[in-house]
Amino acid sequence: MTDTPSNPAPQFDDSDEAARDIAEVPAIELINTVAVHLLSAAAVKVGLADDPEQQTDLDEARKLITSLAGLVTAAATEIGDQHARPLRDGLRSVQLAFREASAIPDAPGKGPGEKYTGPVN
Numbered sequence: 001m002t003d004t005p006s007n008p009a010p011q012f013d014d015s016d017e018a019a020r021d022i023a024e025v026p027a028i029e030l031i032n033t034v035a036v037h038l039l040s041a042a043a044v045k046v047g048l049a050d051d052p053e054q055q056t057d058l059d060e061a062r063k064l065i066t067s068l069a070g071l072v073t074a075a076a077t078e079i080g081d082q083h084a085r086p087l088r089d090g091l092r093s094v095q096l097a098f099r100e101a102s103a104i105p106d107a108p109g110k111g112p113g114e115k116y117t118g119p120v121n
Contacts, residue, residue: 038068046097062112069113095120
């Protein structure tokens with residue numbers, strides 16, 4: 001069967017398909033997925049990837065870590081401790097890596113995300 005003006009192929013809007021797909025995903029899974037993406041990107045930007053000389057960008061890392069800290073802090077009560085604990089551990093790891101990578105470390109409590117998490121040592 002060929003498409004003719006009298007028998008056009010159905011047109012699908014990508015946003016309709018994405019909305020249908022996302023409607024089927026539980027909130028905890030979406031929150032975890034976003035957090036893992038932020039965590040992975042932050043790890044790369046603080047120099048914990050294959051090519052730290054080319055990939056390290058502490059300004060970008062600060063933004064990612066602060067966003068991750070806000071998300072994890074806000075979502076912790078919603079997603080439960082079994083999901084929040086590993087995210088907090090990963091967050092703390094990139095916060096510490098940021099502190100180590102910084103030529104001039106932030107004052108305690110002033111590092112990326114620390115307004116949400118408190119000082120990280």
